[in-house]
Amino acid sequence: MATAVAMRIDPRLRKRRIAVRRAEGRRRLRVLGAIVLVAGIGVACWFATQSRLLDLDHVEIAGVEPAQAALIEAAMDLDYGMPLVDFDQSAIELSLTDLAWVQSVTVTREWPGTITVGVVERVAVALMPRGDGSHVLVDAYGVAIAVTPGATPPAVMPIVAVRPEGSLGDTQHHAAPALAVVASMPDDLASWVEAIEIDESGLRPAVVLDLVGSATAELGPAEDLGDKLDAVRAVLSGVELECLATIDARVPDHPTVTRNPICEATLGAVDDPNS
Known part of the structure; x- marks a missing residue:
């Protein structure tokens, strides 16, 4: 009889245990509900993204x-x-x-x-001849953009007289000095230039302009191009152009001019009535 009394649970403690268990059950249900909701939303979203909408x-x-x-x-x-x-x-x-x-x-x-x-x-700024009458269009960065079929008149855009390398999309690094000249070229001087060449014979690549009338302008390395091109412009506008052979603008503050002696001799003979 004493043992039975000892095993009896206080009603208040029993109620407390029941309340705790019920709270735990509700908590589990809430967690389960949240999981089901998130999963349902995920499934719904997946079906929505796969729908025709x-x-x-x-x-x-x-x-x-x-x-x-x-x-x-x-x-x-x-x-x-x-x-x-x-x-x-x-x-x-x-x-x-x-x-x-x-x-x-x-x-x-x-x-x-x-x-x-x-x-x-990409915007084409120059042409590079391929040797078969066609040209490769290149942008200011030297990237080969496209091929123009057949001969292209020089008046369309500047000609960089360097053979292109590689395929379309490749950068023509070896043409960089000439393209730097294209970027710096004033419009009024561009009409004088038939082609831009690169002379690789020296320690550094040197730029040479092929001018209208068979004259050339030597610019040297592709640096101080603004001053060098201004010097070429000044010479073209200030000297007698007949028999002009070379404009040396490598030192832009002191450009020099050479003339074709055969041309001068021919002109002298024409001008001299006794010759």
Whole structure:
């Protein structure tokens, strides 16, 4: 009888234990409910991204003409109707910059179903003859952009008389001195220049301008180009151009001129009635 009394639980303690167990049960239910809710939302989102409401419907290309836009879209090789969430933006941007004439590209995904592509084209600044009558177009950085079929008139843009190397998209590093001249060339002097050559015979590459009328202008290394080109302009506007052979502007403060002696002798004979 004494043992039975000792095993009896205080009613208040019993109620407390029951309350604790119920609280733990409610807590477990709340955690389970949260897990189920998150999982449900995740599943719903996945189904939503795979639905027709969020698939690829439109591609908008800006910054280029329609012909170039068609090339861009073909290079992207997209599947209309694909889930927009599966679109690999970085891979597309990388593939488009592989096009030789594309300088930069920005690709964005716009929900619910549009891909927008912004393209910056490379701008050709010079021609490099290939030796077969065609020319390679290069931009200011020396990147080979495209090939022009057939002979291209010199008046279109400056000719860098250096043979291109490699393939389209490659940088013509060996043409850098001549391209630096193109970038610095004043418009009024450009009309005098038939081609820009690079003389590799010295310790440093030297730039030579082939001028209209068979004269040349020696600029030396591609430095102080603004002063050197101004010196050439000053000579062309201030001296007798007949029989002009060479303008040496390597020291721009003191340009010198040489003349063709055969031309001068011929002119002298014509001018001398007794010859």
